[in-house]
Each structure stands twice: as structure tokens, then as C-alpha cells.
Amino acid sequence: MWFVFAILSSVFAALTSILAKIGIDGVNSNLATAIRTLVVLVMAWGMVFITNTQAGIMEISKKSWLFLILSGLATGASWLCYYRALQMGNASKVVPIDKLSVVITLIMAFVFLHEKVTPKSIVGCVLIGIGTLLMVL
Numbered sequence: 781m782w783f784v785f786a787i788l789s790s791v792f793a794a795l796t797s798i799l800a801k802i803g804i805d806g807v808n809s810n811l812a813t814a815i816r817t818l819v820v821l822v823m824a825w826g827m828v829f830i831t832n833t834q835a836g837i838m839e840i841s842k843k844s845w846l847f848l849i850l851s852g853l854a855t856g857a858s859w860l861c862y863y864r865a866l867q868m869g870n871a872s873k874v875v876p877i878d879k880l881s882v883v884i885t886l887i888m889a890f891v892f893l894h895e896k897v898t899p900k901s902i903v904g905c906v907l908i909g910i911g912t913l914l915m916v917l
Contacts, residue, residue, distance in 0.1 A: 794875075797875050798871065800866055804863060810860060812863050816859065862874070873915065873916050876915040879908070880908070880909070880912055883905045883908050883909055886901055886904075887905075
């Protein structure tokens with residue numbers, strides 16, 4: 781089931797890029813990011829209440845709070861940079877560079893989470909890197 785959600789995530793991410801590129805025309809990128817974030821905030825809390833999981837907030841450990849907050853800050857920084865890049869450049873060039881996050885994530889997962897690096901993941905990282913260069917140059 782995780783694979784279905786991962787595929788849906790990629791489809792929605794692609795839609796995000798195209799819809800954002802159209803919507804950001806003539807709008808300050810920071811304001812556009814704030815509007816997008818507000819919509820995501822309402823949607824996320826809506827899902828919490830629809831699934832009746834709001835009581836779980838009291839069970840979150842201090843460590844989880846810290847890392848969820850840091851993750852939120854990283855997400856915010858990513859979105860601000862992404863929208864600015866989209867406003868300044870072509871979506872067909874910005875998106876492939878943004879997807880280098882796959883390569884960076886694999887490296888960080890190896891270094892910080894001690895996940896296994898396989899020959900297959902190394903080849904995948906190299907191909908993503910080469911593909912990004914080919915699309916951007």
C-alpha cells in the first residue's frame with residue numbers, strides 16, 4: 781500500500797509544480813508560499829479531525845516534537861526557495877533540480893540513519909544526477 785501512496789504523492793507533487801507555476805504569475809513568491817501553506821495547514825488538521833486522531837497530540841514525546849518542528853522548518857525553507865525558483869525559472873528546469881533531494885536524502889539516510897547503501901541505490905543516485913544535468917543543461 782505504501783507504493784500506491786508514493787505514486788499518488790509523485791502525481792500530486794507534479795500537479796503542485798504546474799499549478800504553482802501558473803498561480804505564482806504576478807504574485808510575490810513568499811505570499812504565494814504562505815497561501816499554499818495555509819491551505820496545507822487546513823487540509824492537514826482537517827484530516828486529523830476526520831480521522832479522530834487529535835487526542836494523540838498529548839502522547840508525542842519531546843524528541844518527536846523537536847524533530848517534527850525541525851522538519852517543519854526545513855519544509856518551510858524548501859517551499860520558500862522552491863516558489864522563488866519557480867517564479868524566476870522554468871518549471872521544466874526547477875523541478876529536476878528540486879528532485880535532487882532524492883539523492884541528498886539517500887546520502888543523509890546512509891550517514892545519519894545508518895541505512896544500507898546498495899549497488900542499486902548507488903546506480904539510481906548516479907542516474908538521477910546525470911538525468912538532472914541532462915535536463916538542466
